Amino acid sequence: MSHTTPAPSGPREILARYRQAMLAKSADDLADLYEADAVHEFPFLFPGMPARYQGREEVRAGYRAIWGASPARPQEIREVAVHPSTDPEVITVEQVVTGTVGTTGRPFSLPGLLVMRVRDGRIVHVRDYMDGLRMAQAMGRLPEVAAGLGDPS
Numbered sequence: 001m002s003h004t005t006p007a008p009s010g011p012r013e014i015l016a017r018y019r020q021a022m023l024a025k026s027a028d029d030l031a032d033l034y035e036a037d038a039v040h041e042f043p044f045l046f047p048g049m050p051a052r053y054q055g056r057e058e059v060r061a062g063y064r065a066i067w068g069a070s071p072a073r074p075q076e077i078r079e080v081a082v083h084p085s086t087d088p089e090v091i092t093v094e095q096v097v098t099g100t101v102g103t104t105g106r107p108f109s110l111p112g113l114l115v116m117r118v119r120d121g122r123i124v125h126v127r128d129y130m131d132g133l134r135m136a137q138a139m140g141r142l143p144e145v146a147a148g149l150g151d152p153s
Contacts, residue, residue, distance in 0.1 A: 015114075017029070018033055022074060039125050050062065073100050077096070080093075081094045095113075096109055097110045106139075
């Protein structure tokens with residue numbers, strides 16, 4: 001009997017698993033998609049989020065803490081567009097995460113853009129552009145967040 005190693009998952013398959021983990025708010029399932037030394041960056045200011053996670057275990061710990069403390073309950077991730085790349089490791093996707101805020105019942109709609117690099121079936125780099133102020137607004141925290149921004153100079 002011949003055993004073959006399954007082909008590594010490409011960016012599209014990893015994106016589908018990434019979304020499943022997000023909807024389930026499973027930090028373990030999400031982190032398990034990453035290479036040990038992967039980088040996950042948040043180029044836009046997102047209150048309460050770091051500028052980046054360095055490595056799979058920071059992704060795991062960071063998302064576990066954020067999702068554990070957040071009343072946001074994502075229900076759907078709507079794909080707006082996938083932009084082709086000449087690099088087979090890279091997928092760029094526009095998406096909108098929708099759901100409700102558990103503490104208020106308010107709906108939210110969080111637009112974002114992901115640029116994800118997948119190599120040998122693992123995420124090696126993500127640039128995650130999210131509208132953090134819109135999320136703060138949905139949670140009723142916009143005045144608090146705005147007051148905390150202060151003058152960067």
